[in-house]
Amino acid sequence: MKKTTGPDALAGKRVWVAGHRGMVGRALVRNLERVDCDLITVGREEVDLSRQRPTEDWIAEAAPDIVFLAAAVVGGIHANSAHPAAFIYDNLAIQCNVIEGARLSGVERLVFLGSSCIYPKLATQPISEEAILTGPLEPTNQWYAMAKLAGIKLCQAYRKDYGCDFISAMPTNLYGPHDNFDLESSHVVPALMRKIHDAKHAGRDSVTIWGTGKPRREFMHVDDCADALVHLACNYSDDLHVNVGWGTDLSICELAKMIAEIIGYAGAFEYDQSKPDGTPRKLLDVSRLNASGWTAGIKLRDGLRQTYAWFLENRESGLRGKAH
Numbered sequence: 001m002k003k004t005t006g007p008d009a010l011a012g013k014r015v016w017v018a019g020h021r022g023m024v025g026r027a028l029v030r031n032l033e034r035v036d037c038d039l040i041t042v043g044r045e046e047v048d049l050s051r052q053r054p055t056e057d058w059i060a061e062a063a064p065d066i067v068f069l070a071a072a073v074v075g076g077i078h079a080n081s082a083h084p085a086a087f088i089y090d091n092l093a094i095q096c097n098v099i100e101g102a103r104l105s106g107v108e109r110l111v112f113l114g115s116s117c118i119y120p121k122l123a124t125q126p127i128s129e130e131a132i133l134t135g136p137l138e139p140t141n142q143w144y145a146m147a148k149l150a151g152i153k154l155c156q157a158y159r160k161d162y163g164c165d166f167i168s169a170m171p172t173n174l175y176g177p178h179d180n181f182d183l184e185s186s187h188v189v190p191a192l193m194r195k196i197h198d199a200k201h202a203g204r205d206s207v208t209i210w211g212t213g214k215p216r217r218e219f220m221h222v223d224d225c226a227d228a229l230v231h232l233a234c235n236y237s238d239d240l241h242v243n244v245g246w247g248t249d250l251s252i253c254e255l256a257k258m259i260a261e262i263i264g265y266a267g268a269f270e271y272d273q274s275k276p277d278g279t280p281r282k283l284l285d286v287s288r289l290n291a292s293g294w295t296a297g298i299k300l301r302d303g304l305r306q307t308y309a310w311f312l313e314n315r316e317s318g319l320r321g322k323a324h
Contacts, residue, residue: 009066009234010037013108016064017041018049018098019071023178024113024171027226028068035230040064050093052100059101067102067110068229069095069151074144079185084143091147099154103164110166111233112155114148114241116218116282117141118170126247126285129170129240138279152241159239169232172245172284176222176303177310188252189219192259193308200265207260207267210275213253218245218283221303224296231294245284246296262305 015032019025020041032039040062047058049071073090080087095112102110119127120135132152137145155166175189183191192209199207228244236242250258256269289295 009109010035010230012036012038013065014038014040014063015066015068016059016062017068017070018094019069022070022072022074023176023180023222024174024225024229025068025070026178027176027222028070028229030223031226031230037066049097050090052093052097055097056101056104059098059105059107063105064102065108066233067098067107068113068233069098069110070113071098072113075180075185075187080141080144082184087141087143088147091144092150095147095151095154099151099158099166102166103158103162108165109233109237110155110164111229112151112166112168113229114152114168114170115144116170116172116243116245116284117145117279118148118152119282121279125281126283127243128285129243129288132241140276140278156239165237167232167236167238168241169229169244170241170284171225171228172218172220172243172282174220174222174225176307177314179222179307181311181315188217188255189259189304189307190311192256193263193304193311196256196260196263196265197308197311199267200263205267206270207256207265208270208272209252209256210272211252211277212273213256213269213271214251215277215279216249216251216281216283217255218247218249219255219300219303220245220296221298221306224298224303228289228294228296231292232289235292235294240288242289242292243284243286244289245286246300247284247286247290249281249283250300258301259304259308262301262308 015037017028049055121138123131152168155168158164179190180186181190181194195207
């Protein structure tokens with residue numbers, strides 16, 4: 001392992017958050033605004049990160065010292081199934097262009113944001129970092145997972161070949177302010193929150209949930225994730241990616257009941273078993289992250305309550321279709 005950079009690694013540095021308008025990117029910006037660094041961002045209307053030359057030219061001109069690569073095309077099971085080409089091509093293009101641009105411009109450190117969907121569908125639980133590429137992927141999000149796997153390997157290859165201090169972090173399922181509540185493209189937390197909210201205000205007696213409700217998932221508030229990513233940028237430098245999560249999980253059924261309690265909905269849940277469940281369980285082993293000196297702090301019920309309050313205040317911006 002290379003020598004880590006310590007808690008002052010970002011002080012006085014030019015720090016670029018790629019994807020600053022997404023949920024994770026916004027959380028990173030909120031976190032980094034408390035740090036004594038020169039925070040830089042660029043919108044898609046100025047630079048399309050899926051295009052190589054404009055991306056490399058912008059990075060060369062902006063000259064960031066540190067890069068958080070949070071730009072991505074993201075979505076739930078439905079979006080992955082409906083738009084497989086976008087989920088693999090756009091993500092591959094963004095990753096390759098930013099990582100190569102960072103190398104060419106001599107970026108000191110890059111943190112690549114992956115996803116826990118990179119792990120095999122039937123991985124041993126909790127899932128350690130070493131489980132990567134040990135079995136088949138979950139088919140419903142394989143396109144996104146393949147792109148993220150390529151990003152991890154690209155960072156490892158650049159570290160080996162060019163000596164680039166590029167690291168990868170694998171967050172669990174995230175939720176929080178600025179999430180995507182559009183039912184065609186959202187993940188499970190905002191989708192359930194939106195469905196239950198709509199059912200309550202329409203006076204409906206039941207809410208339909210995809211699948212059996214039995215799969216177990218781990219959830220982390222996006223502000224916790226951002227804090228962990230900044231911690232890793234300051235304190236971790238190694239070839240192996242790092243899991244970022246809570247280390248505890250619950251079933252989709254339990255999650256739906258918790259959200260219903262927060263919203264104040266007393267109706268029933270019906271399960272559409274013609275729809276896929278996805279991976280039966282996805283719980284991360286976060287011992288490596290915890291051993292580095294960081295642990296999550298926002299409890300699920302508290303985070304969901306805060307997220308619902310944000311949704312009520314920002315319904316129009318929260319019901320967006322795009323999530324990147």
